[in-house]
Amino acid sequence: MMIRKLVSLLLAISLVLPLAGCWDRRELNELAISVAMGIDKSGSQYQVTVQVVQPGEVAMQKGGSEGMTPVTLYKAEGTTIFEAIRKMTTVSSRKIYAAHLRIIVIGEELAREGIGDALDILSRDYELRSDSFLLIAKGTTAAHTLGILTPLEKIPANKIYESIQTSEKVWAPVISVTLDKFINDIESKGKNPVISGIKVSGSNEKGGSLGNMKTTQPAVSIQNNGLAVFRKDRLIGWLNQEDSKGYNYILNNIVSTVGHVDCPHGGQVALEVIHSEAQIKSSFQNGRPRLAVELRTEQNVGEVKCQIDLTDMQVIRELEQQAEQVLQGILEHLLEVSQKKYKSDFIGFGNALHRSNPGEWRSLKTDWDEIFEDAETDVTVKVKIKRTGTVTNSFMEERE
Amino acid sequence: MDNPNLQASLKVNIESIKSCTNGSDDLIVREFRIGSGRAERDIAILYFDGLTDERSINQFIMEPLMQYGHLQGDRSDSKENHLLDRLKNSVLTVGQIREVDRFEWASDSLMNGSIVVMLDGYLTGLSISMAGWEQRAVSEPTNQTVIRGPKEAFTENITVNTALIRRIIKDPRLTLKNRKIGKVTKTNVSIMYIAGIADEEALKEVNKRLEAIDTDSILESGYIEEFIQEESYTIFPTVQNTERPDSVAASLLEGRIAILIDGTPHVLLVPALFVQFFQAAEDYYQRADISTLIRVLRYFGLFIATLVPSLYIAITTYQQEMLPTQLLISLAAQREGVPFPAFIEALIMEATYEILREAGVRMPRAVGQAVSIVGTLVIGQAAVEAGIISASMIIVVSITAISSYVIPEFDMSIAVRILRFIFMGLAAAFGMFGVFVGMSLLLLHLSNLRSFGVPYMAPVGPINIGDQKDVILRVPHNSMNTRPSMFSKLNPIRQRRARNKGK
Numbered sequence: 046m047m048i049r050k051l052v053s054l055l056l057a058i059s060l061v062l063p064l065a066g067c068w069d070r071r072e073l074n075e076l077a078i079s080v081a082m083g084i085d086k087s088g089s090q091y092q093v094t095v096q097v098v099q100p101g102e103v104a105m106q107k108g109g110s111e112g113m114t115p116v117t118l119y120k121a122e123g124t125t126i127f128e129a130i131r132k133m134t135t136v137s138s139r140k141i142y143a144a145h146l147r148i149i150v151i152g153e154e155l156a157r158e159g160i161g162d163a164l165d166i167l168s169r170d171y172e173l174r175s176d177s178f179l180l181i182a183k184g185t186t187a188a189h190t191l192g193i194l195t196p197l198e199k200i201p202a203n204k205i206y207e208s209i210q211t212s213e214k215v216w217a218p219v220i221s222v223t224l225d226k227f228i229n230d231i232e233s234k235g236k237n238p239v240i241s242g243i244k245v246s247g248s249n250e251k252g253g254s255l256g257n258m259k260t261t262q263p264a265v266s267i268q269n270n271g272l273a274v275f276r277k278d279r280l281i282g283w284l285n286q287e288d289s290k291g292y293n294y295i296l297n298n299i300v301s302t303v304g305h306v307d308c309p310h311g312g313q314v315a316l317e318v319i320h321s322e323a324q325i326k327s328s329f330q331n332g333r334p335r336l337a338v339e340l341r342t343e344q345n346v347g348e349v350k351c352q353i354d355l356t357d358m359q360v361i362r363e364l365e366q367q368a369e370q371v372l373q374g375i376l377e378h379l380l381e382v383s384q385k386k387y388k389s390d391f392i393g394f395g396n397a398l399h400r401s402n403p404g405e406w407r408s409l410k411t412d413w414d415e416i417f418e419d420a421e422t423d424v425t426v427k428v429k430i431k432r433t434g435t436v437t438n439s440f441m442e443e444r445e
Numbered sequence: 446m447d448n449p450n451l452q453a454s455l456k457v458n459i460e461s462i463k464s465c466t467n468g469s470d471d472l473i474v475r476e477f478r479i480g481s482g483r484a485e486r487d488i489a490i491l492y493f494d495g496l497t498d499e500r501s502i503n504q505f506i507m508e509p510l511m512q513y514g515h516l517q518g519d520r521s522d523s524k525e526n527h528l529l530d531r532l533k534n535s536v537l538t539v540g541q542i543r544e545v546d547r548f549e550w551a552s553d554s555l556m557n558g559s560i561v562v563m564l565d566g567y568l569t570g571l572s573i574s575m576a577g578w579e580q581r582a583v584s585e586p587t588n589q590t591v592i593r594g595p596k597e598a599f600t601e602n603i604t605v606n607t608a609l610i611r612r613i614i615k616d617p618r619l620t621l622k623n624r625k626i627g628k629v630t631k632t633n634v635s636i637m638y639i640a641g642i643a644d645e646e647a648l649k650e651v652n653k654r655l656e657a658i659d660t661d662s663i664l665e666s667g668y669i670e671e672f673i674q675e676e677s678y679t680i681f682p683t684v685q686n687t688e689r690p691d692s693v694a695a696s697l698l699e700g701r702i703a704i705l706i707d708g709t710p711h712v713l714l715v716p717a718l719f720v721q722f723f724q725a726a727e728d729y730y731q732r733a734d735i736s737t738l739i740r741v742l743r744y745f746g747l748f749i750a751t752l753v754p755s756l757y758i759a760i761t762t763y764q765q766e767m768l769p770t771q772l773l774i775s776l777a778a779q780r781e782g783v784p785f786p787a788f789i790e791a792l793i794m795e796a797t798y799e800i801l802r803e804a805g806v807r808m809p810r811a812v813g814q815a816v817s818i819v820g821t822l823v824i825g826q827a828a829v830e831a832g833i834i835s836a837s838m839i840i841v842v843s844i845t846a847i848s849s850y851v852i853p854e855f856d857m858s859i860a861v862r863i864l865r866f867i868f869m870g871l872a873a874a875f876g877m878f879g880v881f882v883g884m885s886l887l888l889l890h891l892s893n894l895r896s897f898g899v900p901y902m903a904p905v906g907p908i909n910i911g912d913q914k915d916v917i918l919r920v921p922h923n924s925m926n927t928r929p930s931m932f933s934k935l936n937p938i939r940q941r942r943a944r945n946k947g948k
Contacts, residue, residue: 069763069876070762070763070786070873070876071762071763071765072761072762072786073761073762073765073776073777073780073787074777074780074781074783076765076777078770078774078777080770098774098777100774100777100781101778103774103778104775104778104779144765144766145765145766145773147770172766200774203770
């Protein structure tokens with residue numbers, strides 16, 4: 046009796062397998078693994094481009110490469126992005142699998158019109174990760190950017206992803222902006238978002254063929270280029286390299302970078318920033334917001350192109366002052382660009398004010414952008430030079 | 446047989462015993478006369494051919510009887526048994542000797558390799574133990590091998606086996622209790638324990654369960670194991686078996702109970718807990734630090750052997766987002782052109798491996814090479830090159846197969862093999878969700894088990910900090926001051942705080 050009950054229970058349980066199981070089962074070779082998605086404007090519709098990996102071409106196996114490109118592009122147009130993606134199955138044999146999306150590229154034209162609506166599906170769909178990098182294709186369409194093949198990394202999206210990751214650690218003007226960070230910035234009243242830009246350089250025709258990768262100097266390449274400034278979800282302009290640098294200094298995104306200062310008697314000294322710490326201090330004075338930036342950096346002498354005596358403390362102190370002036374200039378220029386040119390608080394002074402004076406902020410936040418324009422600013426920079434490398438003076442100096 | 450007792454007539458007695466054994470032709474009956482004159486008597490010795498040591502019979506029984514038997518004894522002796530007593534006390538130069546007065550006992554002792562001496566006119570006979578049959582010598586263990594440590598294993602002979610243990614534990618408290626189980630085979634089964642260390646309750650339980658066995662044959666320790674194991678059904682072993690006398694000795698010293706069965710080199714140990722199936726004898730013979738590392742490795746092996754195929758199936762068919770992008774792409778590249786779903790692929794390879802393994806155990810030695818060559822072809826390159834199986838699946842199945850043999854006890858690795866298929870099914874149907882539900886159920890099941898009253902997961906669940914010294918860690922011997930507390934609370938002290946630190 047007991048056994049009969051047990052057996053019938055087991056049978057009942059085994060019925061669950063075909064009933065409930067397997068509904069979202071997908072084998073690896075049924076997936077179109079997409080690593081990059083581009084969104085452009087096409088009339089009143091969206092044009093969605095997806096960069097899909099051809100696994101056999103990327104992971105080289107014995108007798109592998111048949112000379113096909115490592116990735117392929119699928120394009121579709123639709124009133125909504127969701128429709129466009131589903132429509133891709135009319136050209137693709139497999140369903141687009143977006144969980145491994147590394148980058149999302151948005152064409153500049155669309156960005157200027159506003160990307161809030163376009164990003165909705167990206168944050169809503171469960172399959173997408175919110176940690177993929179958001180990028181703006183500077184001066185071109187996303188579709189064009191994603192069509193460029195790159196050397197070293199077979200998958201262009203990976204190339205872009207990795208190069209941003211590497212670059213932001215050692216080169217000040219570059220910063221990665223993930224989807225969730227961007228959405229966070231949009232949501233907050235006291236900061237406007239920025240997004241990194243990428244640029245296609247070189248002649249345009251060959252970029253999408255394997256020929257581009259068969260030379261030592263590819264005709265077309267993709268490059269990280271400056272930051273795009275937004276007001277709400279609309280692109281309003283670009284920061285140049287110096288301003289991008291300043292942005293990262295203020296937002297504490299610097300892990301390490303290199304800059305240079307002029308020597309007293311001509312020539313330059315390259316300084317490597319090894320530590321940088323910035324603080325935004327907003328306060329109220331006489332009913333007007335006062336925005337202060339304090340930056341403290343530690344630097345090493347990296348390269349000397351002039352005749353100075355590095356063993357002299359006085360010289361080091363002069364270099365420090367020089368560096369302070371350079372940084373001061375960069376930061377002040379950035380603040381001016383922010384306040385006067387773009388009239389957009391993309392640095393996040395508003396948020397700082399919110400934290401320091403929550404009471405006043407409540408009355409200011411609705412028209413913060415206008416108030417921000419006239420706010421007083423104050424920049425202080427402190428530089429300390431720690432080390433001069435493995436030699437003290439340049440060997441050219443020693444010779445004299 | 447009408448009368449169970451021996452009669453006065455020798456002829457009748459011989460006929461009775463012959464009919465008792467259905468006239469088997471290997472029953473040897475040697476009749477002759479001893480004594481002289483008035484004291485002359487008919488005497489018979491009976492034994493089974495091959496069960497006894499023929500040379501000893503000639504030397505220690507026939508010779509004294511024929512040479513000296515006639516000197517003693519007198520029909521006029523008042524005491525009826527006088528001659529028999531004389532024979533027993535001063536003629537027969539043998540150790541184990543016993544009087545029998547029932548046919549049943551006589552035939553029993555014949556079966557066990559004794560010889561029966563019967564004297565005309567007496568109602569009792571003598572049963573003399575003279576067992577001596579061909580047997581395997583003590584040799585190296587075949588399943589539980591060690592690099593460092595004793596290299597002798599039990600044999601099929603129970604007396605040799607008990608002697609092997611007694612040679613290790615030279616203490617009068619080491620107790621041996623015999624019983625016979627099996628109505629037809631009458632197999633000798635011995636319980637061994639150390640009085641004062643083994644738990645009384647567990648001992649009673651073992652005796653009770655052995656008592657309850659009612660079967661006609663016990664051919665191997667597996668029979669006993671299945672009769673005495675816990676009632677609730679489980680794929681996990683709750684009785685341990687070993688072929689190493691040193692393992693048995695160590696277990697006895699921990700307060701466990703050994704059950705020896707005649708005819709098999711496998712000795713049962715109870716209670717048996719989950720963690721014990723991951724302890725190998727060698728753990729205690731080599732350095733503590735390396736033993737600890739190897740223990741960690743074994744539990745890692747358990748994890749791999751149980752879960753890796755199912756995790757592979759779950760992740761590649763449901764949760765692809767858990768893979769790093771590069772890995773996903775290279776796995777996808779390998780799967781290009783593979784016609785089966787990952788689950789079927791895994792089933793094919795696991796089944797192939799299990800078939801190879803089973804064939805490897807059962808096949809005649811002579812064809813071994815042929816099977817292994819074909820096997821490596823199937824499980825190896827050919828399947829991948831033919832595009833039927835992806836290379837990554839081969840890797841998964843191979844590492845799984847090897848890992849299951851890191852578990853020192855074979856019984857446990859069998860349980861793991863069964864589990865593996867259950868988990869694969871769950872993974873194929875429900876993905877990671879299925880695997881985790883399965884793991885929770887497994888944990889509940891394990892926590893629910895008991896072995897002879899001891900929680901199966903002790904000392905991990907219920908946790909006992911003091912007993913952690915021999916679970917994942919194997920602390921140095923000079924720190925193992927107490928016996929594990931889960932088996933017995935009697936006499937917990939193994940040693941006083943170590944002063945013998947070689948100073």
